[in-house]
Amino acid sequence: MCFLLADWTATLSRVRKCTGEKRDTGDKLFTWTMAASRKVGSLRLPPLPTVGELIKLYNLRAEKQLSQNFLLDLKLTDKIVRQAGSLTGAHVCEVGPGPGGLTRSILNAEAADVLVVEKDSRFIPGLKLLSEASAGRLRIVHGDILTYRMDRGFPAAISKAWEEDPPNLHIIGNLPFSVSTPLIIKWLENIADRTGPFTFGRARLTLTFQKEVAERLTASTGSRQRSRLSIMAQYLCTVKKRFVIPGRAFVPKPEVDVGVVHFTPLVKPQIQQPFKLVEKVVRNVFQFRRKHCHKGIRMLFPEACRLELTEEMMQRADVDPVLRPTELTIPHIRALSDAYAHLCANDPNLFSYDFREELRLKHLGRNHHTSVDAFKEMPSAPQPC
Numbered sequence: 581m582c583f584l585l586a587d588w589t590a591t592l593s594r595v596r597k598c599t600g601e602k603r604d605t606g607d608k609l610f611t612w613t614m615a616a617s618r619k620v621g622s623l624r625l626p627p628l629p630t631v632g633e634l635i636k637l638y639n640l641r642a643e644k645q646l647s648q649n650f651l652l653d654l655k656l657t658d659k660i661v662r663q664a665g666s667l668t669g670a671h672v673c674e675v676g677p678g679p680g681g682l683t684r685s686i687l688n689a690e691a692a693d694v695l696v697v698e699k700d701s702r703f704i705p706g707l708k709l710l711s712e713a714s715a716g717r718l719r720i721v722h723g724d725i726l727t728y729r730m731d732r733g734f735p736a737a738i739s740k741a742w743e744e745d746p747p748n749l750h751i752i753g754n755l756p757f758s759v760s761t762p763l764i765i766k767w768l769e770n771i772a773d774r775t776g777p778f779t780f781g782r783a784r785l786t787l788t789f790q791k792e793v794a795e796r797l798t799a800s801t802g803s804r805q806r807s808r809l810s811i812m813a814q815y816l817c818t819v820k821k822r823f824v825i826p827g828r829a830f831v832p833k834p835e836v837d838v839g840v841v842h843f844t845p846l847v848k849p850q851i852q853q854p855f856k857l858v859e860k861v862v863r864n865v866f867q868f869r870r871k872h873c874h875k876g877i878r879m880l881f882p883e884a885c886r887l888e889l890t891e892e893m894m895q896r897a898d899v900d901p902v903l904r905p906t907e908l909t910i911p912h913i914r915a916l917s918d919a920y921a922h923l924c925a926n927d928p929n930l931f932s933y934d935f936r937e938e939l940r941l942k943h944l945g946r947n948h949h950t951s952v953d954a955f956k957e958m959p960s961a962p963q964p965c
Contacts, residue, residue, distance in 0.1 A: 649754075672752055750786065768812055815858065
């Protein structure tokens, strides 16, 4: 076995001290090691201290500023893992494992190789204990998932062509609320560009989000929850909300419930334009979500030619300008993106235009009695239409 009897004895002594365990240490150690020895040929974990015991052992507390909430119920973590499909022999990247509850369920699902990326150093000792018990199947990266190069974390041999079935690679995570939205946007861009973890093919994701975010990701056209996230996720993936975990299941209890969402990248995206162009169109459309969609489209263009180019774009896309943003289908967004791409091809400065920057320059001009035209002549500013 990869773990030593002496290590277990020391660990058990600390667990007993922290938890007030009354059962004889020798009896428990004998039970654990005998069970472990019977499982040498199995991919399931030997009996271990509970996640709650490890939290007490290492004096772990969820940090509110990091949006940490522990999920200790292994029945729920098992249920999350089942949403990913069969993990037998799979490669898995788990995001933010924390005290390792979800990690145990992934290992018990007989994943062959589990890479966990954890930013908080307080959780590393407990994860190392779990790694020793997993017979080398658990690898630990102490780092930030927002910057970690996942394309370097797995062997090239697992890759599959984009047009084939997804590779046996899964991304699973109980995401902190503070990083969930920027992280899924980053991964969606990776899907569009086939970079990062998606250099291996159409890797699937099973992730938790604040319930409201989960509803936005899966919202249908016309839904009150329809948003920028809905479009960006659904034009690139098949997105399904699996189930909701009540907030009371977490420690500490968050103020909201949590939704589990599963993503499978599409073989062919529903919009054939660069990710950043689509994202810019969608972001502008939804900034005035209660108004007619042309209100947001107008802000794609400099004030000098705003009305003219807005009308041209809407006509080229053949989209009703008085539709609300929530009423726009993905084919509508595709037509708008294609029309905007056409206009940007005719005037390369258009794509770099930001109406907020134009407002800022106007404000500076008023404050310093400086002509706006002088700012437009600066090399970094887009040229007028």
